[in-house]
Amino acid sequence: MKIRFSDLLSDFLFEYETPRQVLVKNKRVGVVCRLIQLGVLVYIIGWVFIYEKGYQSTDTAISSIMTKMKGIGVTNENGTARIWDVADYVFPAQGASSFVVMTNYIMTEGQQQGTCPEPQANCTSDTDCKGGTFKRTGHGQLTGKCLTGVRKCEIQAWCPTENEPKTPDPALLMSSENFTLYIKNSIAFPEFKVSRSNLVEDVNITYLTSCIYDPKNNPLCPIFRLGDIVKLSGFQYADIAKEGGGIGIVIDWKCDLDFPVRYCKPDYSFYALYGDAQKTDSTQSSLGYNFRYAKYYMENGTEKRTLIKVFGIQIDILVWGEARKFDIIPTLTAIGSGVGIFGVATVVCDLVLLYVLPKRDLYKNMKFKHTEIQEKKPASNLDDGNTANEGAGLH
């Protein structure tokens, strides 16, 4: 028996295999199966394709942020008015994506290296003050002497030590509520080679000079009033200004690049960070934000510093960008796995057909053809002669 390769090839090329099928004319199983198949179809088209846009591939954004605060603050301590401008109350100065706006402070002026009493270490004699040691939360190194006048251990430190009375209440810089924050945000989707700025088409220079962000009326204005930010994040301004706290501004870019790029717009939202904004109780471990900062200067050849314990609003601008665009691979993967789920539907229908319906033995015999005579099983009464033959593999 000689088989030529060209014959095999032409057989392969010009032949088409298609599965033989039984058409079961049964209303019950027919309707059940069509419903299952309809469900699968609705799922694939409605859910995967239309609702979840499974025909698109996604890309996440890389992003740059530039910020600029504006506004003048006034404090009035002991009758002396003092003006605070942006160079005084923003840390760091250069407009980073994470920065602090000072709203309250404890200032200790004229500190210099020397010895003074440690407010946290009480003593009655020198034996209470072990020289050379220091407390983790203290201000300096114990010299070993007990200052019997004030009954405190002497330390070497920046003296005088910080005067830690109660945090000023109300906050000294309550006028910070009217400061404004201007955010410039630039994003790029490297895979799709698309880049955008939050100064979108509608935001021109005229609009910028007058607008203030408002979730309803000016949702695209990139200039925010500090008081509004605090309110939208759920804090009370008086509380956060006094104790300090963290606020996250999330810029959400969800872009469907199958539409023109001008529909790709930022969405701003505001969150309380590090805890629940509703609980401003200071016993909560997750509240309050402060840091210490020093301005150094020379006075008569001696280095001195002004230590400032800054309470403020830490603003963290987080960008979350996701772009979607039609792509052939997720489309075909979705279709392919959809066909697979159709296969599951067929399996379910077959189970109904072969194990549940009263005529199941007939259907079994029509569906299956056996390769060997099954002598153990008697031929079912439902089988007609031909089918029995087929089952017996003689056909």
Place this chain on the structure above:
Amino acid sequence: MKIRFSDLLSDFLFEYETPRQVLVKNKRVGVVCRLIQLGVLVYIIGWVFIYEKGYQSTDTAISSIMTKMKGIGVTNENGTARIWDVADYVFPAQGASSFVVMTNYIMTEGQQQGTCPEPQANCTSDTDCKGGTFKRTGHGQLTGKCLTGVRKCEIQAWCPTENEPKTPDPALLMSSENFTLYIKNSIAFPEFKVSRSNLVEDVNITYLTSCIYDPKNNPLCPIFRLGDIVKLSGFQYADIAKEGGGIGIVIDWKCDLDFPVRYCKPDYSFYALYGDAQKTDSTQSSLGYNFRYAKYYMENGTEKRTLIKVFGIQIDILVWGEARKFDIIPTLTAIGSGVGIFGVATVVCDLVLLYVLPKRDLYKNMKFKHTEIQEKKPASNLDDGNTANEGAGLH
């Protein structure tokens, strides 16, 4: 009819089900179907596997950046030369991934808290200057007095207020063009437990002391000339130095970890941020970058400050890392959904076979077997007797 479980189990174990198929010997449908199947195969193997590497799973990088500027700048104001070194012109000092190189500035020396005229508030009498108010873009709080000599309202502020003439043109620190930036970048792919540094195998200490990044000749050198960065991002150095601007340096890690890790190398690219680099027209809302910064000092017991409006190049280093590695799950998912798409090909061919070809009725009868006699439909002339019997379910 007693059925034993062991019989069923052995039936299940030793039996194999395979679909019965019709082999349609028709050149047209054969070639069409083979072409469709070939297309699907080429798509799955060529596109999904080879081009898109669908057999790999992906991981995104976490990354750390350390930067260091080098270079000396010289300015010459009113005949007085002044040297600027890295401690003077980089903000912040500690080498963050986002920083500013000062290229131009307006300096206001000797400011102290006091009263002076507000340049933005003209007046003719005290009634024009409402005491206690302040403008958002002003310098301080109005005292309510009109300084009739200069016809400006008096404010309490850091005085004298910033002298805002035109921005110095050309930029004072044009010599910044030759500053160099050294970037250290460390990335890790947590899923794959791989970490890399941008100081790859070829970048040794000898190379580092002499190289300057060049996209063609030295694409792996991590030392960049500021002028080159600006040029590659599309800006003119004179423009950006004068007005300030943002530049993004994207370090792109695309690693195929099925190859040795030494092939995993960074790729640097440079983008203009916050707007179109081609339009340096200052009326564009998206151009220009500056911030105000103060150096505080004590003079004769009075706190004073030097206010500097810094114009500069904000450099934002963004890392975008993606590693890919063979993984069994995406491989099998791709194969599985590919088989599903093969199923779609079969459906298309079946439609051609059963509804388009002239012999469609013959093929229909061969493919389908009906469970009931269909009396409504007359037997097609193309059907031979046996096929009719089969169609009638008597077979």
Place this chain on the structure above:
Amino acid sequence: MKIRFSDLLSDFLFEYETPRQVLVKNKRVGVVCRLIQLGVLVYIIGWVFIYEKGYQSTDTAISSIMTKMKGIGVTNENGTARIWDVADYVFPAQGASSFVVMTNYIMTEGQQQGTCPEPQANCTSDTDCKGGTFKRTGHGQLTGKCLTGVRKCEIQAWCPTENEPKTPDPALLMSSENFTLYIKNSIAFPEFKVSRSNLVEDVNITYLTSCIYDPKNNPLCPIFRLGDIVKLSGFQYADIAKEGGGIGIVIDWKCDLDFPVRYCKPDYSFYALYGDAQKTDSTQSSLGYNFRYAKYYMENGTEKRTLIKVFGIQIDILVWGEARKFDIIPTLTAIGSGVGIFGVATVVCDLVLLYVLPKRDLYKNMKFKHTEIQEKKPASNLDDGNTANEGAGLH
């Protein structure tokens, strides 16, 4: 031949197609195929569903970080003790996610603009010092004069220039080993609308006042001893304190949101950045971290500065968050593609059946039905009459 639409519809609705199959009663092929199918089933259920949780969709976190250092350092230079507190040794002050703790320094006090010798430029006469030029790594601009006394070119610079002897060894601030770092981390999964803080349920204010992080005993305590961080990252404290270096603290959030959110906890790990922690040899290009920082002051009307070359530990806190939650789409995609892989199993079994087994021709004839008489091929001896008829398409 008139076909009514309603007939077609009822045919479609009440009919069910199911593939006809051959039941091959052959132990070898049966067992092989059942094993292959079992393998696929185990893979889909065991690997994709249980091990890799393929029924879940994923979301990555956006995150905010707040840090706070505590501790007092003491240095002793030339017999003068000096106390360093957090305002002195942390850069930047405001508690960012990436910051530097100073551990060693070279201080150059009293610099002012003027002329002085450039330590790096030797000369014998003025011709060796080209006026107006400057070296990239130098300190200032050459005036063109050669200072014959010290045989160095004169430069205009911040004078005196930095005294660069060897880096102090051991590090001046070795006491930094006991500093503590408190990390507050807030994350959110925007898709799942879940947010968490690293101050999880078990971390209350009492615990916070006393705990120190320990990988075994206190893995959730957010207060870290600097010496522990360095040790866990693989560095020797004495080395990194002297030369400086980078350490990454990775906060890993892997949350299965099908469980209650309280099980979603952070995991801290520590990495050496920018090179191999085991090699502290300073000839390695990837080791050492320092930056220059200046404190400006006025003295008798002249601007002066203290330049500090800071060696320190750069700490970079990186958050890597991934949440997973049951989702219908990945579930059905996994099932669908699993069914596809089942299809591959069938193809493999068919190949065995039709090309390997001795009775392959019988199986071929049972599986396939030809549409045309194949005259070239003689009927196989194994075929009985009926099968030949079927193969000939007359059946």
